[in-house]
Amino acid sequence: MKKTAIALLMVGLMLVTTLISAGGTQELGFPDPEKSITIVVPHAAGGSTDLIFRALAEEMKKASGTNFIVTNITGAGSATGTNEVINGAADGYMLLGAGTHTTAATMQGLTAGYLELDYVAALNWDPFIIAVRNDKPWKTLADLINDAKSRPGKISLGNAGMGGATGVASVGINLAFSKSFNVTPFNGGADLIASVLGGHCDVGVFSQSEVVANQASFRPLAILTDAHSTLASLASVPTLSEAGYPGITIPGGSFRSIMVKKGTPEAAKKWLADTAEKAFNSAAFQKFMKDNGLIPVFSKLAEFKAYDATIIADYVPILKEAGLYKL
Amino acid sequence: MDIFLEGLSQVANISTVLWMSIGSVLGILLGALPGLTATMGVALMMPISFQLPAATGIGLLLAVYCGAVSGASIPAILLGIPGNPNAIATVEDGLLMTKRGLAGQALGGAVVASFIGGIGSLICLVLFSPLIAKMTLAFGPAEKTTLALVGLVVIASVSGDNIWKGLLMGALGMGLAFLGTDPYSAQLRIPFARYLATTPLAKGIDLTSALIGLFGISQVFLEMRRINLPAQKVPEVKIDNIFPSFRKILGMWKIILSSLGIGTLIGAIPGTGASIAVFMAHNSAKAIAANSKGKLDMPGTGVIEGVFAPEVANNAVTGGALIPALALGIPGDAATAVLIGALMIKGVTPGFHLFSTNMALVYAIFITMFIANVFMAVFQLAGVRIYPKVLNVPPQILMPIILILSFIGAYAIAGQATGVAIYNMGIALVMGLVGYFLKRDGYPIAPIVLGLILGGMFEENFRRAVKLAGGNYLVFFTKPICLLFIAFSILSVVLPIIARRRRGGKA
16 A cells, blocks of 8 residues: 555645746746747658748847757648637737648637637748649650640649648649649659659649759649749749630649737737847748749738738639639 | 878768767667667657768768667567567567577577677668669569568468468458558548547557567567566577578678678669568578578578578668669668758758768768668677576566667657557557467467558559550559569468479378
8 A cells, every 4th residue: 555655646746846946937028038939831851841940040049049849740641730829818928830731720620729829920931733644645745734634634743732732722723724634643743752752643733842852853834823943953843824825823832930829918929020030031041942943032911911811812713623622 | 082081081080989879779779679669769860960961960870870770689589579670570589589498599699699799781782772773663562562462471481380361360451551551542441440440549550560560569468467487497598609600601601692692683663661571581591591402501590590590681781772762862761861851951862962962971971881780780789698687587677678778669650740649559568468378279370561661552553554544444554673573472381282282292
């Protein structure tokens, strides 16, 4: 009996110490120098979204002297990480690495998403590229589209997951070309690359860095933005209109931004937006964006909210037509 | 040769050696603590690596990675609690060896095996990278579906005496794997969706939390039941003879080669991982031992063969996972995904052109991988005499510590995200209770874990393969690799039955 008592006492003591150390810090002006600010990235560590926020977090740290931590909460597209922020406190200490993945997940009803979030700062776009393995017969986008139209459903068009931006882009492409493709979701970008390289999937919607990494094996057919890539190795990839399809607009990229839980105090949001702006304009982050071909579109707070409204307006018809719109 | 020397010069400095030693020790510690995984260790060190030169930074991350994979065997052997999923197949023989007083030999053997696995896979990485990378690309959704099938067949061999109990547990694990989000359409798929949709349960059961519960917390409950019984006599741990004899290692060459091959290849196939490789290696070792005419002891009965197979395999996964990472820029597992990210932050894009444009860095990575394995072996061996002391701690002190460490581990999986972290603690607790009742009534735990790991992989790839084939369910019978795996799965189920019948007939 005595042994049980000792064991229970040990457990009790340890639980008490854990609880004491976890609880009770006092609220001061924002930000409390004792506290760290967490950026929740709803995608896996090492991916392109993760890297953007890690690079930015380093600069936010330098610009403010406050500690910024990046934490990866993956799952359910990007919904698990988004819900973590929404379920947290509206105190400005937890930011969401948001963007088009948030827009897509919200519209698909996977999370309350942008309906429960406030706008801090818009960062940049990473344009998507349609590419095939270089031994495939399609030399141009027109070759591919014509072939797809001649045998509907036979050519597979892969994306990195239905809940994310490549999912919406691939659905957009399919709708623009009379649903000729077999749109197939994969488990993230890496899975899609491997499947296209291995010949299991015919066509993929990729981010630029993914194409650059596999340049010897991929043939890029078109970039899904209005402008050419700023990366030297992809600068010659034609835009959709150059490839012979003017007038088709597809939200062809992934956009990244910072959002916080709705109801976060204005002062905290302003401090965060200003810090993000300083970090964004730092030489190191500007170089990072240039090296990775990211298109800067910085805006903050109300201005960002207006900007996001245009993205939402682009997304709604595509998701509705694809039957994915659940709002 | 000049390029090799240039690569060497990138790592031959005191800073690299120092950071890699720190990484190695940290990795082993993280690996040994339940719930703290290799991926987490690597992600934790990632910000530090940003501040270091590329080769040094990668060296640090590789040291953490190798250390964490290997360190997980320590609690698996001593307490039957795997530090992370890499050591789940080490538990069976490791714990039995400890109960026989052979903990020293098991721990030492695990280090030697890890070193062989790490170095062996590094050799594959250096010599056959392009070839293996090409091979892994042959694994599309259909091939991965049948690979998962091969893994599921292993359930039969980890079921213990009663195969039906094993199958039941495997089915339970697969059922758990289906909870959460549809991997395909990203739509919710849970009971009480209205209430659970915004909770982290929408993501499903976290594997590491489940492991902590099933192996760690359930063990604490079991021990608490025994606490008032007269103390069990702990066999004297012999630590004078920690190395298996050279002859013994040579005698196991078939097991080593097969585990090395399984680990390297499975590691190189994206979307699979060590947790599958270790079970397959253990299973294959059983087959090899059965055909050895008594020269090898049977894994599963508390012998060094059963520790060697999974420990060679899990460290072989480290080198294997680097193959697609370096050659294609596609991570072989979650930890190498972080490595790729760390390289990209440094402005280095892994992939084919790394080999043509920056071979010096590739050599530097090879060299640091070698150093990481040497450090792992040295530092882990240094402690072999100390680790077994944990067995002398009376259970009324040890068990609460394990309980607290288990909860801390479950909490730490999600890092700073308190919501998910608390939820993971809940999973660990519930799985701990489930594991307690199952263990108490003699149900095997390993099949649940296998079902949990493979269920998701099977479903996701099955559906993707059928979709890519335009709805054709027979696609699995049109590809040579698939047919091979299907045939292998059928044979592994049928052959033992026939063998048993025959033996039964003779008697």
